[in-house]
Structures are given as structure tokens and as C-alpha cells.
Amino acid sequence: MxxxxxxxxxxxxxxxxxxxxxxxxxxxxxxxxxxxxxxxxxxxxxxxxxxxxxxxxxxxxxxxxxxxxxxxxxxxxxxxxxxxxxxxxxxFSLIETKTPEFYVIDGQQKDKVVQAIFDLPIKYREVIILYYYKELKINEISSLLGLSPSGVKTRLLRAKKTLEKDLGGQWDEK
Incomplete structure (x- = not known):
């Protein structure tokens, strides 16, 4: 025992x-x-x-x-x-991250991007964070969130479109 x-x-x-x-x-x-x-x-x-x-x-x-x-x-x-x-x-405060995306973006743009991500509805924010920052695959996110892979892809697409609109075209997934 x-x-x-x-x-x-x-x-x-x-x-x-x-x-x-x-x-x-x-x-x-x-x-x-x-x-x-x-x-x-x-x-x-x-x-x-x-x-x-x-x-x-x-x-x-x-x-x-x-x-x-x-x-x-x-x-x-x-x-x-x-x-x-x-x-x-x-x-609101900045997340600490060491992803290549955030090394490339300068401080001011980083603030805008992080704020825009945190302003997303939770269903979009979670897929963005899991996909880009946690670097999980679509199938892993699908399993985690109880969605179909196509549902995850749809949320990612909608999240990216929202970010592009909110950031005036500054959202670059790379």
C-alpha cells in the first residue's frame, strides 16, 4: 500500500x-x-x-x-x-512566451497581437493558443476540445479572420 x-x-x-x-x-x-x-x-x-x-x-x-x-x-x-x-x-497582462512568432514581432505589435488574441471569444482564443503557441496538431486540439477536426479548422479560420480585421491586416500566422 x-x-x-x-x-x-x-x-x-x-x-x-x-x-x-x-x-x-x-x-x-x-x-x-x-x-x-x-x-x-x-x-x-x-x-x-x-x-x-x-x-x-x-x-x-x-x-x-x-x-x-x-x-x-x-x-x-x-x-x-x-x-x-x-x-x-x-x-490583462502579457503572456510569457518564447515562440519564434513573438521574437519577430516588435514590442508594440506584440502588445496589439496579444490583446487582440485575448479579446477573441473563448472558442476562438483557445484554438489559436493551442495551435500556434502550444503547437498542437489539429487532431490533438480536436480531441482536447471535443470537436471534429473540421470544427477546429473552422474555428481557426474564423479566429484568423477576426484577428486580421481587428489588427488591420497585421495578423501573420508565421
């Missing part, structure tokens, strides 16, 4: 080291508040620990962890706690 707990604890520690920062950035992309991000990220890993035995291996462990994180974020976005916080505090 104790040995089993130690193995699970070691596995969870390994997952936290491997995916912790990545999950934190994903959660922040939904909530845009670092304090809530910390809470929800911790809740994600508590849920992983409690539900480890329910992981069936039908998908990659990363996909399973992302699904838990996205569900936790959506739960938080629906909660009164979040709505109250949203109404009483400023919530």
Missing part, C-alpha cells in the same frame, strides 16, 4: 516537473489572472492525482492533462468567484 502511494507520488511529481509550467501558461491564457492561475493549476494536479487510475491510455497523457486543465478553466470561468473578480480587477 505505501509502496503504491510512493509510486503514484513519484509519477505525479514527474508530471508536475514535465507539464507544470506548460499547464500554468495554458490556464493563464484562459483566466488572465496569475493568482487564479496558481490555484487552478494546483487543482489540475490534485485532480490528476485523484483520477490517475481512470487514465485509460486511449490518448497521450499530455492530451489527458490538457483536457483536465481546460475543463477546470471552463468551470472557473462559469463560477461566480471568477465573474466577481473579473468585474472588480484589471485582468
Amino acid at each position: 505505501i509502496e503504491e502511494i510512493n509510486e503514484e507520488s513519484d509519477f505525479l511529481t514527474s508530471l508536475m516537473l514535465t507539464y507544470g509550467e506548460e499547464i500554468k501558461r495554458l490556464v493563464y491564457s484562459y483566466l488572465k489572472d496569475w493568482a487564479l492561475t496558481e490555484d487552478v493549476t494546483q487543482d489540475v494536479f490534485v485532480t490528476i492525482y485523484l483520477k490517475m487510475d481512470s487514465f485509460q491510455g486511449n490518448s497521450d497523457i499530455k492530451t489527458w492533462i490538457y483536457r483536465i486543465a481546460i475543463n477546470k478553466c471552463k468551470d472557473m470561468l462559469k463560477s461566480w468567484k471568477y465573474k466577481k473578480l473579473f468585474l472588480t480587477t484589471q485582468f
Whole structure:
């Protein structure tokens, strides 16, 4: 029994080291508040620990962890706690990212692009972030969000068109 707990604890520690920062950035992309991000990220890993035995291996462990994180974020976005916080505090700050796209864009344009992405409706924002910044494939996003691959492609296209309109043609996916 104790040995089993130690193995699970070691596995969870390994997952936290491997995916912790990545999950934190994903959660922040939904909530845009670092304090809530910390809470929800911790809740994600508590849920992983409690539900480890329910992981069936039908998908990659990363996909399973992302699904838990996205569900936790959506739960938080629906909660009164979040709505109250949203109404009483400023919530926009830049995401920290090290993607090639953001090295190319100068500071002012970066601010505009990030703001435009955060201003997108959540259904468009999540596909943009998962595809361009988390570099997930269409099929992985499809699995994560419970959409068909064509549904993901449609959302990506609509998100890009919205960004192009909002940025006056400055959106360049490369």
C-alpha cells in the first residue's frame, strides 16, 4: 500500500516537473489572472492525482492533462468567484512566451497581437493558443476540445479572420 502511494507520488511529481509550467501558461491564457492561475493549476494536479487510475491510455497523457486543465478553466470561468473578480480587477497582462512568432514581432505589435488574441471569444482564443503557441496538431486540439477536426479548422479560420480585421491586416500566422 505505501509502496503504491510512493509510486503514484513519484509519477505525479514527474508530471508536475514535465507539464507544470506548460499547464500554468495554458490556464493563464484562459483566466488572465496569475493568482487564479496558481490555484487552478494546483487543482489540475490534485485532480490528476485523484483520477490517475481512470487514465485509460486511449490518448497521450499530455492530451489527458490538457483536457483536465481546460475543463477546470471552463468551470472557473462559469463560477461566480471568477465573474466577481473579473468585474472588480484589471485582468490583462502579457503572456510569457518564447515562440519564434513573438521574437519577430516588435514590442508594440506584440502588445496589439496579444490583446487582440485575448479579446477573441473563448472558442476562438483557445484554438489559436493551442495551435500556434502550444503547437498542437489539429487532431490533438480536436480531441482536447471535443470537436471534429473540421470544427477546429473552422474555428481557426474564423479566429484568423477576426484577428486580421481587428489588427488591420497585421495578423501573420508565421
